[in-house]
Amino acid sequence: MAAEKYSIKDLERLSGIKAHTLRIWEKRYGIINPERTDTNIRYYGNEELKKILNISLLNQHGYKISIISEMSEGEIAEKAAAVGLFGQQETTDESLLLSLIEMNEILFHNTFSALVMKHGFEHTIVNHIFPYFRRIGIMWQAGTINPAQEHFISNLIRNKIILATESLTRTAGQQKALALLFLPEGELHEIGLLFYNYALRARGFRTIYLGQSVPHNSLSRVISTCNPDLIVTGMTNPVNATDFLTFSHELCRTSPGLKIYFTGPVPAGAEGKLPANAFTVDDLLELMELRRK
Incomplete structure (x- = not known):
C-alpha cells in the first residue's frame, strides 16, 4: 500500500486518542516518531497509524502507556491481536x-x-x-x-x-408479500440495499433484487412482469431536494398502486412534499417489525 501522510489531528480522528495525549506520549515515551516534509511540516505514516491503533486497543484493555512503551512493535501488535x-x-x-x-x-x-x-x-x-x-x-x-x-x-x-x-431458507410456492429492490441509474453504493434485502427475506418477504444503477425506463416492464407488493429504493449520492422530488414523483407516478420506500437520506426541503404512496426508511423498519410479530 502506498505511504500516506497523516497529521496528528488525523491520528486523533482515526484512533480516538486526543492529539494532546499523543503529543505527551510522543515527548515522554517516544512512542511515535513523526517525519517532516521538505517544508518542515510534521506528519505520520501508515506504520505509525497502525501502531497507534494497536496501542489504543491495549490501552482500552488496561495496559498502561508506560508498560506499552517498553514493548517492541512486534509485542504491541501481538498483544493487540490477542485482545482485539x-x-x-x-x-x-x-x-x-x-x-x-x-x-x-x-x-x-x-x-x-x-x-x-x-x-x-x-x-x-x-x-x-x-x-x-x-x-x-x-x-x-x-x-x-x-x-x-x-x-x-x-x-x-x-x-x-x-x-x-x-x-436463508426459501420455501417455493408460498404466497407472501413480494418486494422489488433497486437503486436508480447512477447509484452504485448498494450495501444498505443489500442489507434490507436480507432483512426482508429474514422476515418472510419474497424479494427480487435488481441491484445498482437500474435505468428508469426498464422499471415499468419489470413491475408489470413480477407484480410486486412494494418497492424499496434510495439515493445515496448527494442530491438536492428538487432532484430527489423529481425522482420520487416520477417513480410513484409509474407505480401508483404500490408503496415505495426510500432508504437513503431525504434532503432538506423535500420533507412533507413526497407523494402519498412514498415512505421513508423509518416506515420500512416499522413494516419489518410488524412482519416479525
Whole structure:
C-alpha cells in the first residue's frame, strides 16, 4: 500500500486518542516518531497509524502507556491481536478500522465473526458496520484513506451480506408479500440495499433484487412482469431536494398502486412534499417489525 501522510489531528480522528495525549506520549515515551516534509511540516505514516491503533486497543484493555512503551512493535501488535476480538464495542471498532488501514482480510473476518457470534448478524450490521461506514466516509472525505481501501472493505462486507442472504431458507410456492429492490441509474453504493434485502427475506418477504444503477425506463416492464407488493429504493449520492422530488414523483407516478420506500437520506426541503404512496426508511423498519410479530 502506498505511504500516506497523516497529521496528528488525523491520528486523533482515526484512533480516538486526543492529539494532546499523543503529543505527551510522543515527548515522554517516544512512542511515535513523526517525519517532516521538505517544508518542515510534521506528519505520520501508515506504520505509525497502525501502531497507534494497536496501542489504543491495549490501552482500552488496561495496559498502561508506560508498560506499552517498553514493548517492541512486534509485542504491541501481538498483544493487540490477542485482545482485539473480545469485549467492548470500542475495541472491536478499532479492529475493524485496523483491518481497513492494513487491508487485512483475516483481521476483518475474525472481528466480524466474533461480533456476529456475540450479537447476531443484524445487530452487527446496524450497530457496527453502518456506523463504521459513516466513519469511513469521513476518512475518505478528509483524504486519510484512499478509494482502493474503501473498495476493499466494501467488497468484504458486501460478500458477508450476500452469503447471509443465501443462507436463508426459501420455501417455493408460498404466497407472501413480494418486494422489488433497486437503486436508480447512477447509484452504485448498494450495501444498505443489500442489507434490507436480507432483512426482508429474514422476515418472510419474497424479494427480487435488481441491484445498482437500474435505468428508469426498464422499471415499468419489470413491475408489470413480477407484480410486486412494494418497492424499496434510495439515493445515496448527494442530491438536492428538487432532484430527489423529481425522482420520487416520477417513480410513484409509474407505480401508483404500490408503496415505495426510500432508504437513503431525504434532503432538506423535500420533507412533507413526497407523494402519498412514498415512505421513508423509518416506515420500512416499522413494516419489518410488524412482519416479525
